[in-house]
Amino acid sequence: MFTLIGDIVGSRKIADRAAAQQAISAALNRVNEAIDTAQPLEPTLGDEVQGGFTTVADATLAALLINLELSPDIEMRFGLGKGDVTVHDSSRHPLLQDGPGWWTAREAISTLEGRRGTWYVGPSEENPPPALVNAFLLARDALVARLSDRQQRMLLLSFQGRSQREIAATEKISQSAVSQAFAKGVRAAHDAQLTFGKA
Structure with a gap:
């Protein structure tokens, strides 16, 4: 386990x-x-x-x-x-x-x-070996730590399956603002975790 x-x-x-x-x-x-x-x-x-x-x-x-x-x-x-x-x-x-x-x-x-x-x-x-897991964790945690509180909420919502439009409505901001936040690290953190899960 x-x-x-x-x-x-x-x-x-x-x-x-x-x-x-x-x-x-x-x-x-x-x-x-x-x-x-x-x-x-x-x-x-x-x-x-x-x-x-x-x-x-x-x-x-x-x-x-x-x-x-x-x-x-x-x-x-x-x-x-x-x-x-x-x-x-x-x-x-x-x-x-x-x-x-x-x-x-x-x-x-x-x-x-x-x-x-x-x-x-x-x-x-x-498999995967501990060194590889820890390399991923170091990079992921550093990336998430650089996200603002709002961006971290967006990341959580993305893991819950919410679309960018739904996230914009929840946060009461424009969809363009959400798209910019995703481009600045939210998408990378989300996709890195999901990609690691497929390794």
């Missing part, structure tokens, strides 16, 4: 932590509806979230969608892993579990050393 662990960047600086946790839970629910999960995304202890996926593409997309679903003042970083997972108690939530899948995701998030972003740790013989 491809595993995901996320935690809040700068959580101690958030004034209303209860509201932040509610926003994160709502974002996880929306992402769970958008992506097929092997193990649904759910909050855990210590400002963290976790979930499991059948493909690395779905795991990378989930990390991106969570951040796009959240308001700009709440940002998460993500560690992705690959390996077997053992659930010791399925009646508990969060699930009581461990195994190499979670150990590698923990190693990945530790590699970030507090920095924003997404990182993957998996078997070197995996």
Whole structure:
């Protein structure tokens, strides 16, 4: 299973932590509806979230969608892993579990050393190999970080299947403005993620 662990960047600086946790839970629910999960995304202890996926593409997309679903003042970083997972108690939530899948995701998030972003740790013989996955994640996250808040909303809407005309109506701007935003990075971020999913 491809595993995901996320935690809040700068959580101690958030004034209303209860509201932040509610926003994160709502974002996880929306992402769970958008992506097929092997193990649904759910909050855990210590400002963290976790979930499991059948493909690395779905795991990378989930990390991106969570951040796009959240308001700009709440940002998460993500560690992705690959390996077997053992659930010791399925009646508990969060699930009581461990195994190499979670150990590698923990190693990945530790590699970030507090920095924003997404990182993957998996078997070197995996296809695609971890180095290739991380090259994609570095480029994708840097591109998304350069988008304005509005452009990031457009990116989220594009992943939801909205047309440029529908995005213009939602944002109350002209279709030409949406087209310009797509040309300045929204389309590249969208298409890069979808192309990676086909690799």
